[in-house]
Amino acid sequence: MAASTELRELTVELGERSYPILIGTDLLKRTGDLFLKRGFPVKAPVLLVTDSAVEHLYASTVEESLRQAGYNVTRAVVSSGEKSKSLGVFDDLITAALEAGLDRKSTVIALGGGVVGDLAGFVAAAYMRGIRFVQIPTTILAHDSSVGGKVAVNHRLAKNIIGAFHQPEFVLYDLDTLKSLPMREVRAGYAEVIKHGLIWNEEFVNWCDERAEQLLALDSDSLGHALYEGCKVKSIVVSRDERENDLRAILNLGHTIGHALEAVAGYNELLHGEAISIGMVGSARLAEKFGYDPGIAEETERLFRKFGLPVRIPAHYATDSIMEAMMHDKKFAEGKMVFVVPKAIGEVEIRGDVPVEWVRGIVEGLKEESGK
């Protein structure tokens, strides 16, 4: 077993666009060295994008490291929260990039959770039609969002509808930053970690189950391993299907119901990880309908409960609103209902033949009043 400061490294294999993910402790202060080592031109200004919660905790460490290495860095701070993933804030960041004098050789850094990553990533993708981008994730959930190059902002009618595929140059994951995360964000982040196990790696699911206590306590070694394994599944899938023509869709396990719940909740009641936790239980129940082992649903539910995640739909969410929100979700190709369904723990399939009534039945069955 690794020491708690072991540096874990893996590569997202994408030919010319391959990049490393570094996971370890005390890494923020190595940002400048990494910039130099990877040949980022010192003369090209850097824009550090972060949010109002993360800024005071970690921005100056990253900036200092860059300045010591000779880089000129400008800080741009957005409000903490999903609302910042808007075209208006995107516009403000483009202004900031122009005012900071960013050129074609410049870099945009995202220092924060998935919100900052998606937003700053779309700035890097669109500014001068694409400049360098670096991810420094500071949430557990962002082990998912920082890998794979999907960047986007929201539109008032739909989430993540305006975006691009724009891979980072590297992902720098400093485990120390996760210590300041609110406990609710920690739990929510593990929903995506466990998702990666559920779609690909039964052994890792069992490991999470055994290590739940250490994971929730943010023990560095357990955390490092969990993020490494989660990122690994994501990397493998993205390497094989960068643009979501087929395989990559399996990463959406639990997201069809999950996104609908987020939409109905107005994006402030439920965290993304909480919504997909409920969604994954729903998908597992769908598996039962297709004749797979009913034990999958029970097992999934037990595991999420162990991590303190919700597994029921709050009673006041109207089934009709949830169903309607699903119809607007972009995972419906040409009117048919598409779902990622677990065939077993660690294995999923994509079904394009899911009857709407089944889904409605499952949504009803997940309502708080109706089950424990």
Added chain:
Amino acid sequence: MAASTELRELTVELGERSYPILIGTDLLKRTGDLFLKRGFPVKAPVLLVTDSAVEHLYASTVEESLRQAGYNVTRAVVSSGEKSKSLGVFDDLITAALEAGLDRKSTVIALGGGVVGDLAGFVAAAYMRGIRFVQIPTTILAHDSSVGGKVAVNHRLAKNIIGAFHQPEFVLYDLDTLKSLPMREVRAGYAEVIKHGLIWNEEFVNWCDERAEQLLALDSDSLGHALYEGCKVKSIVVSRDERENDLRAILNLGHTIGHALEAVAGYNELLHGEAISIGMVGSARLAEKFGYDPGIAEETERLFRKFGLPVRIPAHYATDSIMEAMMHDKKFAEGKMVFVVPKAIGEVEIRGDVPVEWVRGIVEGLKEESGK
């Protein structure tokens, strides 16, 4: 010599993303057939983006053709003019796309000049991280903008600063649509046609010189040949360097000074083609400074005059403002001045060592008072 209705076809070679450019007469009504032939799914809604000047002339022909082929098409109209290339109008078009129910298999069509092409292209690039895009150019200038996949909107501080590389599925160039173009737009369009000759093909420059009268009269056969040759140069260059790492930069001949003039003019006094006409004369004078034949500058100037294009900077444009605007232009890498310079008619080189004083001298020398 080809008959006036000859269909000219060429391919932009980009591996998997290769696509045809079709140039001929009476083509709009073939849009639906082309969609079917190229396998665009009939169930996926189509968004037709056009502007307020083009709408009444050609939109219904395109729509009718698509409807007869079984497609569901929604029209979105933006105001005519460069002002529509904004993030605000982009947002409106994303709303229109969502309301029209566009999905991942849908297509966005640009029917219009370079403004509509760049704007609708960025919508297609960003909507759901990229959907199909078709260019139906209706200006001469758009032979340039519709080929090569550069799409963008402007920011109040800089032109084309927010964008993507997003290649169309095909370009459909109906010569009949050009008959309704205002004469000033016709002349301005030829500035980019001649630019393609100046950077790559001396013979074609001579041909343009000989055919100036027929070209300005929009004789279909001459026009078809000119657009074919212009598109060909653009295609070759783009095929070799899609993302402007090196070679593609030669397409910017005349654009460094040209963009600065547009910026100083506030984007309404000078048309893009007019600005780069002046800019190309400036670049040719720079060639002289580097010791190349002074005849290049005279020849360039004579040719643009023949097409009724401006070759002098209006007297009231302050030299300081022009120089400052150039400093903001993204064609300056790390503070050095970069220019595309003609070595001869039909051949250019990229120089990264242009002294600012030379450029200032040339700008001064091009002022209306000071020239003949």
